[in-house]
Amino acid sequence: MYLQYHELSARMTTKPVVFEQTYYAQDSGTLEQLRELSSRRKAWEEPRNGSNMAFAIAREIAGGETSPVAQEIGKVEKYLPLLENLVTRVIPEIDNPLVIKWTEELRLRWTSPLSGGFTKGKLFRVNDLVYEHVMTMWLYAGLLRERAFEMMDKGDLVEASNILRKAAGVFQHLEEQILPPLQPRLPPERPPEVTTSMAKIWRILCLAEAQAVTARKAAEKQTSGGLLAKLHYGVVELLSQAAGLLREHLGDWNETSDKFRRWLGLNATLHETQCYRILAEDYRKQEKIGMAVALVRVAQAKLLQTKPPGTALSSSEDVWKAAFKQEVDAVAVALKKYLHENEFVFQQKIPDSKYDLPHLEGKTIVTAITFQPSGLDRHFVFVETNEKRNPRSPKV
Template sequence: MYFELAMTLFLYGAMLRERALEVLSSDLVQSATCFRRAAGVYNYLAQKVLTNLNRSQEKQPEAMCRVSSIMSLVCLADAQAVTARKAEEDGKTSGLLAKLHYGITEFLIEAIDILQVVNKECKDISPRLLDFILSCKIIHELKSYKYLVRGLNNDGKIGVAIGVLRRTLANSKKVVPKEESWRLVFKQVFNDMTVLLQKHEHENEFVWREKVPRNEELPLPQGVKIVSIIPYEPQKWERTLVFKL
């Protein structure tokens, strides 16, 4: 019965995430809340339910604790992405936006690390999951650097901004999303930063004439994670079922 409960909750988490995506364009607060609730469901699965399965039941991805942990982290990253979008709309500072987007990157790095372990244990996980998480990581990392550069520009550090842009664009060329839809998003952000670099280089050549620091002298973004799971509370029928088991 634990297996059936686990599959039901896994589906419930997916439905909450789908709901979050549905309301994203109309209600950012509700969307973030749904993502956090989904993260709570997956966390509950990993911590309280899937640990009770026997080894034969753990073979499929949805029954693996680590997969639920990955999904919880992805949902938290989604929730923070919505929060960052709200912060952008509210006109928050470039420094805060850079930290929010890099915080998303940190959630996703943690998910990728777990997924790499899972892929050694289970061959049934679609490679599209890794590509999806990597794509999100790349895009939010680019956005964090974009806002970092904007902050440097506001502080009059044009040379440093140019160095950060050059390094970021060079590194970004090494990892491009495989999925066409994600490549389009990546290309848009990449092109925006390329235009920004050209603008800064032109201004620096004719106006500021600042020295561009070496890569090792350039600043790195600092991430903050400001979202957390909304803990899942088992329903009455679940508590009764577990008691009987």
């Protein structure tokens, strides 16, 4: 059981950008590249901002792909190589006043799904082309997660896990390659997505999701209870690591989404209680019913200590509430069953100290799939404006 968080891509919007109107091309080749860049962005930007084309047309353009998420992934994948190439060429001229001016005129603005409080839904503007690269990569990773969820619904758990590992690789690339040089140039008011710490957190979370899918696949194969519990506890360890980083780096952002934090905490609790239930059933099969009772009691105590999902604000939180109730009921049923068997059949002593219980151990078996930049290498030549601020014309 793994609760899904859909906000990462669903609530990510941006304002239109037309590159050829602000970056002045000196030759037709550069102009054509800038126009292509704008066109590729517009292909996913307009539907995301609510200006959807007819589904049949979108499907035809996407080569017959019926999944809207897969369609959007394809569009972003066509935009990213062109953007990466422009960023690579512009970075050496980052301090050129003309480049600074042109980038400001792009008015790069994105909403932040991870922001909370007064910044929720706010359009963050950062006058840096790398910002566009970063936010597009976040969008891409978020869409990959949504595609993985679709694969899970279809029962293709192997493909779902691989896609989530691919998303983890996107966040790893952000964390290690793209974001570190950007940090000194960031304004005080910035979205959490532009910090290396948040990219690291989401790399770990995508791995936790991939591990959860792997555990589900293992359950379908009727893997032994001991190994299955280790896989689930591997999820718990990854979630705990992410939660620890979130607390540690509070100073890196203004405020994060309440829903994001609730999702993180609930997931950790549900997977931990599943570990105890799985182990308890394993002990029951070994006719160690006293230990089984003790383990299920621990699971029940952890659920009682967890604040359940309240009044649902969205359909996804309705699902969370149902999942939490399902786990509460499953634990209650197991406890009643084991107590009855112990009373009338086994009559074993029930351990009453946590020191008498088995120590939970996690086993993480998933790794990120490395993101490979396209390596597109095209030159740009820009004209000199009439501004007297700098005589240099950037040729990149």
